[in-house]
Amino acid sequence: MSGRYRQLDLAPGQPLLCRWDYVQGAQAAPALVLPDACVDLLWDGARLSIAGPDTHAQYAHIAPARRLQGLRFAPAAAARWLGVPLHALADQRVDLRDIGRPRLSALGERLAEREDDAMAWLAERILSDTPPRDRAMQAVHARLSRTQPASVAQLARDLGLTERTLLRQCDEAFGYGPKLLARILRLQRFLQHRHRHATLLGAALDAGYYDAAQLAGDARRLTGLTPTQLIAQVAD
Template structure:
């Protein structure tokens, strides 16, 4: 990563995970953005955009010296604040004004009236105004975050809904179904474990992969890279 990234985390259980800032370095090399089951609000000093849930890695092209500020929603919470099902925003970066929702357009307009405290002000608004988190979708995310996640059938039975209803609600809350969500969370676990004092294969097994082939398959589908290439990119 050629830029400088820093973040301020919020207390667990809130609708926002963190506020962050990224300043691009002197090089204009693209910044790798990995799918993580989260949605971010992006502010560049002029436009307030929503970064929808990514189904695969993307590269953000940011001009040298440019500053981007962000707010990261906890998984499954952005749809309740936006009032928009997340599957319509998957893999997109959309100006909040273009969603056609008056209160969101007003917020975007008010951001331009503020100065350096714009994202702090917006975060405070979201933390006060966001609807309560969806307990069922919280449970789905927690169950799929496990090293041995529950099956779609088991999740539906435990929630007392049909598999079709579970798929629809996951599409709305996360932007995609539970199987893709589980794969994304598993890859994130692997990347977190790579910092431990373990081999890459040990990190993969700890994250829930059966073998190197499964890790390679997920990495290729979600990022277009090999595990070696991915680890090298993330380590920059």
């Protein structure tokens, strides 16, 4: 990563996971953004936008020395605050004014009127007016975050839903279905566990992959990179 990234974690159990701040370096190298089952609000000092759920890696092009601030929503919280199903925002970066919700349209202008406390003010507003998250979708995220996640059929049975209903609710809450959500969470576990192991295979097994080939397949589909290339990119 060519810029400076800082993150402030917020209290667990809230609609927001963290606030973050990114300042691009002197060289305008694209920043790799990996799918992580999260949705962020982005503020560049003039424009407030929503980064929808990514189904694959993207590269953010940020001008040299440009500052970008963000708020990251907890799983399934963004759809509740926006009032929009997240599958409509998958792989997109959308100005909040274009969402079509009057209560959101003026937030960018109000942020521009504020100075250093802008994101703190917005975070407080989100924490105060976001409806409670859907417990079923919280359970889905928790179950799929395990090293040995439940199958879609088992999830549906445990929640008292049909598989079709579970797919629809996941599309609305996360932006995609439970199978893709499980793959994204597994790749994130691999990246988090990589420092614990001397080999990529050890990290892959710890994250829940059957073997190196399954890891390579997920890495290729989700990022377009080999596991070795992905580790090198993340380490930059």
